[in-house]
Amino acid sequence: MSGRKIRNMEEFAAVSGISRPTVSKYFNDPESVRASTREKIERALKEHDYRPNIFAMNQNRKLTKNLGIVVPYLADPFFAEIARRIEDMVISAGFRPILLSSHGDAKLEVENLDSLLSIKPAGVLLAPLGRISDTAAIERFCREVPTVNFDANIDGAGEAFVGHNNTQATEMMLKYLTRTGEPPAFFEMKSPPNPNANKRRTAYLETMERMGHTPHVIQAAGEGWEIEEIGYREGTRVLSEGSLPSRTVFCSNDRLAIGFLAAAYEAGFKVGLGDDCTLRVAGHDNHPFSRYTCPTLTTVSHNYSAIATKSVETILAMIESGVRAPERKSTLFDGELIMRASA
Amino acid sequence: MSGRKIRNMEEFAAVSGISRPTVSKYFNDPESVRASTREKIERALKEHDYRPNIFAMNQNRKLTKNLGIVVPYLADPFFAEIARRIEDMVISAGFRPILLSSHGDAKLEVENLDSLLSIKPAGVLLAPLGRISDTAAIERFCREVPTVNFDANIDGAGEAFVGHNNTQATEMMLKYLTRTGEPPAFFEMKSPPNPNANKRRTAYLETMERMGHTPHVIQAAGEGWEIEEIGYREGTRVLSEGSLPSRTVFCSNDRLAIGFLAAAYEAGFKVGLGDDCTLRVAGHDNHPFSRYTCPTLTTVSHNYSAIATKSVETILAMIESGVRAPERKSTLFDGELIMRASA
DNA sequence: TCTTAAATTTTACGCGCGTAAATTTTATTG
DNA sequence: CAATAAAATTTACGCGCGTAAAATTTAAGA
Structure with missing residues (x-):
């Protein structure tokens, strides 16, 4: 790393000897530019350590790389564990997980969704509170954003449900x-x-x-x-x-x-x-x-590993294809008997 | 709620009968406009349900209302619980908590900080991994962003440390x-x-x-x-x-x-x-x-309630005053004996 | 070397909002 | 009612980037 600080993509494009729109293209998909161009950019990247401004990027993109994850209660080790797995997978898929907990509160659940709405997520994985949820608000949200409903089923919430049998x-x-x-x-x-x-x-x-x-x-x-x-x-x-x-x-x-x-x-x-x-x-x-x-x-056992995996796969497929599912599919994973000492 | 959809602050300003810059001022601090103006805006808000675009807001602000929270391992109920408390307080202080878990991985910890850096947080509450942390990277981060270090002390990380005695x-x-x-x-x-x-x-x-x-x-x-x-x-x-x-x-x-x-x-x-x-x-x-x-x-007992409270108060005070602490203060909370049946 | 398609660059515009400076309106005081 | 300060508005510009369309360059093949 050397040279003066790079303030924006314009300056970075200058030092790398590439036009700004091409640089922009590179950051959205490195494979979309010629190999020689890619090399130039990556060489400049090593020298100058520049990162595009997230806000400016997301403001103009129709689709962000944000992926919302909403769980009912994060202090429950069950949801903490499932959230951890989902985050891992989301990151390695090149998305940015936004993890929100409703803390058992239906109002906060709606606020979380509102908050997500304003950051234009590519998709959302939603484990709703259930009984006390504001189903009308949730359904409204799901019409706006591609959503996969997991763990607790709310009919009409999201394009698919993934849960436990x-x-x-x-x-x-x-x-x-x-x-x-x-x-x-x-x-x-x-x-x-x-x-x-x-x-x-x-x-x-x-x-x-x-x-x-x-x-x-x-x-x-x-x-x-x-x-x-x-x-x-x-x-x-x-x-x-x-x-x-x-x-x-x-x-x-x-x-x-x-x-x-x-x-x-x-x-x-x-x-x-x-x-x-x-x-x-x-x-x-x-x-x-x-x-x-x-x-x-x-x-x-509640197969939360499988539930997490299937949920992520489903939402990613939906995002990639760009089409909402024609009908709401439900996937249930069977439990397994865990025989230990208490019974 | 009625009327057509509001697309931006311009349109919202129009329907509320107020100029856009004043509306902008209102959203940054409702108290900063005249009472009669505030009423007009809030009346329009009830009618039209508009929210400023987060990306556009944060792009232009020097200081966002984002507050990062980084914990070493969220699937540990201890951190889940402390994160929950912190989130609550941060929200009611009018900030937007961004909760990130390092999943016990030092590389991910640095990535989390990088990720935070790009969203220009007003401040960060950091519970580092500790021994395995990349202390150099953390110190670099703390020079850029007002940070309060909690739970695990890393000398030089952040303006203050709040932890357990x-x-x-x-x-x-x-x-x-x-x-x-x-x-x-x-x-x-x-x-x-x-x-x-x-x-x-x-x-x-x-x-x-x-x-x-x-x-x-x-x-x-x-x-x-x-x-x-x-x-x-x-x-x-x-x-x-x-x-x-x-x-x-x-x-x-x-x-x-x-x-x-x-x-x-x-x-x-x-x-x-x-x-x-x-x-x-x-x-x-x-x-x-x-x-x-x-x-x-x-x-x-590990008084995480007090630790959470003190951490939040410290970072908020730092944000509000706009000054970094002249010296690194350390606050330790005493434990309390919890006598139960095992000893 | 010429042809052709693909990749790149140039040009130009827009996104939604913050914010500074100048101007106008409003509220307060004598 | 006039003078004055405070608040609001208008005007104008900029933030950093996406993206479309047109112009240009590049690479590959005959």
């Missing part, structure tokens, strides 16, 4: 628990922040029915994203009341299960499969922390 | 453990990704010395951010070897402790304070999950 996953766990012990009770939040919960309850009820067992749903009071706390508090209550209809408990998600396990431990229950155990607990999601609970949590 | 916190826990039992061994990673670990080891060694006890440091092999896994694996090894120099283990951080607790549970140890317990385990950070371990983890 809650039905299959729930059924699989139910069969496993029943086969190796007794039919479980279902432990969930009364007003879950995530719509997957509803699908899971429905799947539980239907499968139990089909298997000829009486379903038992235990609903935990409490709202918001302090899910472990709710699982712990309500778990403690249920265990102390002795109102558990079954010695096997299938939690709607792992965070709830983590709280429930803490409650069971404190209440002196021995959780697990062994003959000396008085309780079996299973979860759902294969949460990053589920393998460090005591005992380790038997759960059914 | 590792020395005080370590000392406090050591005294507690010794007073209520025996002097602990110190369990840490051999090559910790976070520089706080070094401060904690030093504090452990010095305090033990001062108290007249022989220090025992157990170093876990393994690199990266899969900290629970390392704690679990190495914990299992240490416990099975029976090489533990003390029945009390002070883990360098909670994630390590979570892994260690899982190992202890599996190895059949009863962890806690009671007479029937064979092991005491303490952590450091008051990690969001530390209260759901079995048994619940005794730890010393």
Whole structure:
């Protein structure tokens, strides 16, 4: 690096001996210029260290290289992990990820979308809050920007949905628990922040029915994203009341299960499969922390690696082709049984 | 909302009956225009739903309203939580948070800073990777952009540092453990990704010395951010070897402790304070999950709420005043003993 | 060497807004 | 009501780049 500071593309074009429009072309796609031209530019680039002004670029482009990622709650390790994978892929595809968290707040979710709208993203990957989302606002946004909806399905949101097969996953766990012990009770939040919960309850009820067992749903009071706390508090209550209809408990998600396990431990229950155990607990999601609970949590995996990959591929394909999907495709990934010590 | 679509500030100025430069002034600071003018604009705003183009705004402003936030690893709930708090405060201060994670990669950390540089942020809150960071590149960045360094201190990075008082916190826990039992061994990673670990080891060694006890440091092999896994694996090894120099283990951080607790549970140890317990385990950070371990983890809190607040206040003050601090100030927040069941 | 198509350059304009300077309007005071 | 300061407006220009159209150069083949 040497020479005086380059202030804009004009000056950079001068020192590289190329016209400004050609330089502009190079930055939009290096392959689009002749090899000899490319060399000249790249030689100058090494000497002078210039970067085009992002704002000026994006102001004039019809399509930016921005790709929005909106998740409902980033402080949830599940979304943090999925966001991390998506960011990686987006970057290596040459896009600029803009990661926004709605922090569990529907108003902020809409503000995030508004904020994205103003930076003209090429596309958006949206994991909506779900039940409490302002669906009208979301649908309005999706008409403006190519969007792939993931994790939580909102009909009409985006050109495609990529998510978890809650039905299959729930059924699989139910069969496993029943086969190796007794039919479980279902432990969930009364007003879950995530719509997957509803699908899971429905799947539980239907499968139990089909298997000829009486379903038992235990609903935990409490709202918001302090899910472990709710699982712990309500778990403690249920265990102390002795109102558990079954010695096997299938939690709607792992965070709830983590709280429930803490409650069971404190209440002196021995959780697990062994003959000396008085309780079996299973979860759902294969949460990053589920393998460090005591005992380790038997759960059914939420294939967020596949969901992240498919979501990114879908939005990139849509951006590249420039066409919106004629019909809304839905892709569900099956869960896998993660057998550990708790059930 | 009605009327035709507003394409730019020119058109919006027309429908609101105000000149464009005055409208521009309004958007930069609503208080800077006469009340009657403000009313007119806001009435038009309700009718026509117009928002200034972010790119055009930022292109011409010397100072944007962008505020960068860079954390080393967003999938760590600790950073996710601190980022959430910071974002909230930044938004309510009227700025636009740009959250970037370095994913534990020093190259990506530099790329993140480069990326920030090109969007002319008013300021940046930087929690660096630490040991592996490209300190030269970071210092170069800090000369260009007002930066507050938080969590992990890198001398010369930023105008101020806001962090955790590792020395005080370590000392406090050591005294507690010794007073209520025996002097602990110190369990840490051999090559910790976070520089706080070094401060904690030093504090452990010095305090033990001062108290007249022989220090025992157990170093876990393994690199990266899969900290629970390392704690679990190495914990299992240490416990099975029976090489533990003390029945009390002070883990360098909670994630390590979570892994260690899982190992202890599996190895059949009863962890806690009671007479029937064979092991005491303490952590450091008051990690969001530390209260759901079995048994619940005794730890010393990392006051990230205060750290987040102070960091934001510092950078905002710097932005507002427009002056870089004459000298680098360092603020450390004390930890608090969180007595739970594990020690 | 001539032909031809592809790549490049030149020219010219526009994007949407910030901002400075000069001018006009409005509010305040005596 | 006149004088004066404060606020608003008009005018004018610039920011750094995208991009279209026309003119020119380059490379490849006969």
